[in-house]
Amino acid sequence: MRLEAHLARREANHRPLTPLYFLARAVTGFPQRKAVAWRDRTLSYGEFGSLVAAMADHLRQNGVGPGDVVSVMSGNRPEMLAAHYAVPMVGAVLNSINTRLDAATVRYILDHSESRLVIADPASFALASAAAREAGVPVFRLVDPMAPAVDDLDLFSTDAALPRDLAAAITDEWQPICLNYTSGTTGTPKGVVYHHRGAYLNAIGNVLALGLGVGTRYLWILPMFHCNGWCHTWAVTAAGGLHVCLDRVDPAEIFAAIERYAITHMACAPVVLYMLLNNPARASRDPARRVTVATGGASPTSALILEMDALGFDLIHLYGLTESFGPVTMRGLSEAEAERPVSERATLLARQGSRHLTANQVLIADVDGNETPWDGETVGEILLSGNTLMAGYYRDADATVAAFAAGRFHTGDLAVRHPDGDIEIRDRSKDVIISGGENISSLEIESVLHQHPGVLMAAVVAAPDDKWGEIPVAFIEPRSDQPLSPEDLKAFCRERLAGFKLPRRFLFRELPKTATGKIQKFVLRDIARDGEEP
Template identity: 65%
Template sequence: MHVEPHLGPRGANYSPLSPVDFLDRAVSVFPNRQAVIWRDRRFTYGQFGAIVQRMADLLEARGIGSGDVVSIMCPNRPEMLAAHYAVPLLGATLNSVNTRLDESTVSYILEHSESRLLICDETCEGISSASARNANVPLLVLPDEPTHEGEKLFLLDGPTPPVRPFKARIEDEWHPIALNYTSGTTGKPKGVVLHHRGAYLNGIGNTLALGFDKQTVYLWTLPMFHCNGWCHTWAITAAGGTHVCLEKVDPELIFELIGKHGVTHMSCAPVVLYMLINHPARSSYQPTNRVSVATGGAAPTRTLIAEMDALGFDFIHLYGLTESYGPSSMRELEASETALPLEDRASLLAQQGSRHPTSNIVRVVDKNLEDVPFDGETIGEIVLQGNTLLAGYYRDPEATETVFEGGVFHTGDLAVRHHPDGHVEIKDRSKDIIISGGENISSLEVEGVLHQHPAVLLAAVVALPDSKWGEIPCAVLELKPGASTTPEELEAFCRSKIAGFKIPRRFIFQELPKTATGKIQKFMLREELSGKASG
């Protein structure tokens, strides 16, 4: 068959892909269905659509339009969710800012992104106000109650604007929908530009892969500012589910909300789950239904899986980056695997699995970009190709060309592929491999062993320079409340499970530096410990 000129896209058979369309459908098809729960308030999709329109109208009145960047520094509350629709429907780009960043970093983001406006919650007003002044950016504050005081913006109540198609102004699916700055696990943040097309596809992919539907009640334990909540800000709406907004991670409140609202899904870093299993409120929690919990950033340990299973949680291990709109692959247990011994289940869930339906092609390649054997042993770099990848790094063409070198996206993660299913399992970040006496040591492998010790809550293993061995592994540990151990005990514990050259030569007990989403910042540990190198 040959392609004829009349066989192409036109107004009747083409519409740019955008997750804003999910809200258009929700408001028109099920306007009375419960959309958002926040504190003691509930909003239907019709009411939530009105909040979005009021926000869009206010932004437009302030001159916000196509090509502008609007920043928001806010915990998980309805207006934060609304911003994921109100900003892009104007053709503007949403810049969600980590609420735990310091003034200098927020100022840098506002300046680098060329932000036209910063919206903040009252809990973030101090740093937001100072950063906005530094960057000469106007500030709007979201109060809890109606007010007309100063630059305050209350959107939850008010007149219902005329129903207008939210997607009407979106003409190009490659137009930037979000500008997200990397979490800082590797140093200075870079501006990741995401487009409408990728956000739409990853939203649909998450809906299919994680089983979101109209019965879904999603508890926002994951910050919406983190990679747009892994695109779940859009995915839950696409499914017609309910968003339960949670402003801070409080284990007692999490247990309460799960029971009160019949939560079916949540997402978070493993550190949040460790908080749950070690909190006194756990003892009085009585699960009434199973909860699917999607976790990423570190593989769940056997202890965590056992403890959470007893509380009624089913694990899904996700893998992705800010640059891939969040989840790019996943590993969950098949029905035939759920009855396996705990050790086997933990081993399977430690894998990053395979791509989800609309995500990127996931490969593990050698230095020549050739696929490594599916033998579970040969280590290569994970590279991605597909529709859910960043357009590039904002104002950084050199970094963009580097990360896309060879026609693939380089993640920097080192992994193997298992036979025969081809599931991916990360062994380490390229920068986190420790080379001691010519031997490669996976910091993740050593951390996995340390997490099995009953006293250890969190472990991070980094390289220390050493005059004899080049590098030696150093373990930095947070212990469980009330627990204690010694370097000698930990060394003996490790010796029973891994080769001698992999055992940490030093054990340090302190709180680990983390991002707002619970990722351990190893680069900060390396900087902190660099002065403690052996001579």
């Protein structure tokens, strides 16, 4: 077929893909439908649109325009959800900051991202304002409904209207929509740039993969600052479902919300599932009302699957990275598989599965880039290619080029592929510990430990943990002339690291090394896994 000039794309038949269209459809197509529930407040899609418009007006009034970075540090509340629409609506870039980070890291993010302003909820305001003050960035405190203050940013009481074209500022679907920071393999966070195209496609993929629809009532346990809630901030709106916001993880509140709102879907780290199982409020759960739970990080155990099933929860195991807009692959159970013994179900759900419809192509390859056999035994690296990959790392061209070497994104995760196509991760080539859904850099912890005068050498590895998935364990080779105790090191680390990054165990020994002096971490992993004391 000839490529004739009159067949070129036109303004009438080509618009940049952007998640803003999901909200535009909702506010015009079903403005009275319930959109957001939080505490004792419920907003329709029309009212949520007004909240988005109020935030957009606030941003413009404070000089935010196309290309500017807006940082938000907040739990799961309506304004945090609104920021996923208001910030890109003015052509700006949303930078959602992990509320569990320490002040030094937040300061680094604000500096590196060149943030224009910060919006923080009351719980995060003290930390955010301290970091923002050092970075020279203005900060605004969201209203506390229980104790409003004069200077609070109260977007609920502002009467604002959305423009007719929410996507007017989006001239290219490759425009950045978000900037998310991840610890990666070093202690210095990398800024992962998301584009509108990838956000749109991954959101649609999640709608299809998780079966979201008009009747969806999604409980926000997963933090919206984690890969923009795995793109569910946009996916639930695309489906026309109800966002039920919880701004803290409390098992009793989770169970209460599930019953109150007849929740159909939720997502969380495995540690939250264990919290639910160990809380007395589980007695209020009606298992006849099934809830689909998406989880990732640690593989579900037989005991977890059995107990969650008895409580009426159906698990889906997801795999992805910050660089891939969250989920890339998923593993659920077919109707036939759901009838199998729990041990067999656990084996299947431990796998990372296969990609969902709009996600990246997934290749398991050897060191030469050749696809490995689908035999469930040959290990290779997971390589990705497709539309739901980051544009690159902000202000880090070298790391971007390295990540996309040879035309694919290198995850650093080592896996096998089973004959049925299922992917199963066997190891991680990166020194990242995934604990309770948080990425922890072992190198960052080692760097802190090496600052202690009593430490000669330190190595940090992951140890499996039933509750957290993985925990950091520190192996210390002390200096012979200085006394050292676990308590000393724990106090030292607590002053320099966020709480979730603290090693759970400190083991003292001469570190095993290769002939060239490299620490043999595989030996230490075996010790940490088996619980052997050196």
